[in-house]
Amino acid sequence: MKAEDFVSMIGSGFYTGVPDSQLKALCNYLEADCRKGSRRHIIAANEGNCTALAAGYHLATGKVPVVYMQNSGEGNAINPVASLLNDKVYGIPCIFVIGWRGEPGVHDEPQHRYQGEVTLKLLEDMDISYFVVSRETDSAELEIVMEKFRKALSCGKQAAFVVKKDALTYDGKVMYKNDNQMTREQIIRYVTETAGEEPVISTTGKASRELFEIREQKNQSHKYDFLTVGSMGHCSSIVMGAAISRPELRFWCIDGDGAVLMHMGALAVIGEAAPSNLVHVVINNGAHETVGGMPTAARKIRLSEVARACGYPYAVCVDSEEELKLELAKAKEHRGLRMIEVLCAIGAREDLGRPTVSAQENKNNFMSFLESCKTQREETA
Template sequence: MLKPAFLYNQLEKHGVDFMLGVPDSLLKHFGSYAFDRGNDLIAANEGGALAIAAGYHLASGKIPLIYLQNSGFGNIVNPLTSLTDEEVYSIPVLIIVGWRGQPGTDDEPQHIKPGKTQEEQLKALGLPYTILSSDEQQVEKQLALAFDTMKRKSSPYVLLVPPNTFEGYTFQGDSKEKSYSLKREEALEKLILKFGEDDIVVSTTGKTSRELFELREKHGQGHHRDFLTVGSMGHASQIALGIALQKKEQSVFCIDGDGAMIMHMGALAIIGEQQPANFHHILINNGAHESVGGQPTAGFTVDFGKIAEGCGYKKTFRVDDLNSLDKIFDDFLNSKGPVLLEIMTQTGARSDLGRPTLSPTENKSNFMQFLLEE
């Protein structure tokens, strides 16, 4: 396996001193190592990362590096084809892509299609690429070819990273789990015990949906009221909006995350503009991309309440303990939407946290049956 430090040092030898991206589980050891060396910036989304990298190149003349998971590759197609492409502005950027769903490997359903089509996507876009080796000597040759190609063509180059390429590395950066005493799972448990039988729930990707599923199991509540957004990071609130506009007599709760909300923050403007009275937006903010390595988001520096109000939300609430959550929940529930409840939590999850035992299509079928019967 490849040591994160080795790749980092090799990149430095090629003059790379600016790295950024969106954390990925396959790249978390390298991303964490880079972040701990102060040479990393966590972008809002993948397209934004490429745009920042382009700006850096314009101002420095150097080649930057961005990293991402292939499930977010769609977010960079627009700037890849209309900004950095050699037929437009011709900007060299090294792009490291975590290859979730690589053919021949086991992965979750939402990663199968991105993994199966990844190489075809790169070929269709005319992007030169190589599959990163875990052998150090081979990596040196691959990087030499990548930088030679980028300098010669003045355009992006992709390193496709299969599962289990990197050795483990534990993130040493400023840990935020001590900032707040409340755990996400504790907050979720309090919430589901307050939701009504007819309330609709849409939860964001990552550990939030996994914990929601297990908590429903724990309390014997069934899963028919929940849409678990296992992929499509940042889009849970828009799924919930589409439902809320159709099911106006039912309360719709979107359980969001800080990284997901930042990724597509424009969603708040559309929710505010539509003014769904039954829309209850719950943001669980732990200031981290916890599911993919724990690197920090901008969540603890952003005033989500002010942003929501500026977008047209009727009311906002913010709590950081179960007592406060208990006291304000009825006010939150009875307020005319759209309303936002921000719950500040620490990072961390149970070591034995499982994954939903229902497939996405089973979840969808049960959820639609519940909605269409109401």
């Protein structure tokens, strides 16, 4: 089904969400349509944020909003769905459009498998009616479903469309680009060269995929890296938990702008604790590039300034290789919590692969490496 037909049949004037590769056609159409002023479209920080925005829209207009997300975002939305939207509380109607990653029987990455298994059950537990949209779904079928949904929505209930892979299409072209010069892969290469044999923890998406391939290209061990393939927005918190537990080691965090925005409160927690052995590198291309390139709010702000306001004693933004190398060298030489925000171009190699080790193997190798560092320290003490 064409994304424009899908949107037309839903009939809402307000869309907000977190982009998803499964919903790329919908996101691209909404971006193009929004520029024409046909309806309001807001790309939010996280799925709970989307749900609250939708509630505000309904309170102000009495109309039904639409919230879209990858199914991994259901967890972020559960609190406002249960304690705000539910008809036992305020009874605020809302339509959810959910990309079904990890659909049972369809091959997907490890971080999506369990989420895919429980996607529909979570909706049932939240008392949300749902309909699964596939490539075979046509307009007549969708209209019948919408009639059923409208009755539920009129009673302050919520409804959801769970979208399978390739169920929605869009033929229009939307270009996502910026004027930055450095590529993410270049930036990560410089970070690993500086980090040497110190532990690195990377955020979900292409950053972790590129880190893995850089190690492969250099014939280096993957034991130094923990690849956070899921739980978007929590990489920096994982690093902080590790850093305060092993103060004798320096930890390098490779983060992304969309991930930082998703749970930005973590900056305040890190800034307050100020672990002196944490280097927080935030690659800011102003885009949710891993799922298609849709823009983030970070394209208009400086995350390094936010970090400074949150208590980071040192935070800087760089946009050239020379500046990046200089700041990485400073981080290597001196102790102290610091953020290095790096302005980055949008784009990646078309032949970019995926990690060939399992998540469990990655965890075990990383933990063994950290334990070996502890053993070496004890032996030399």
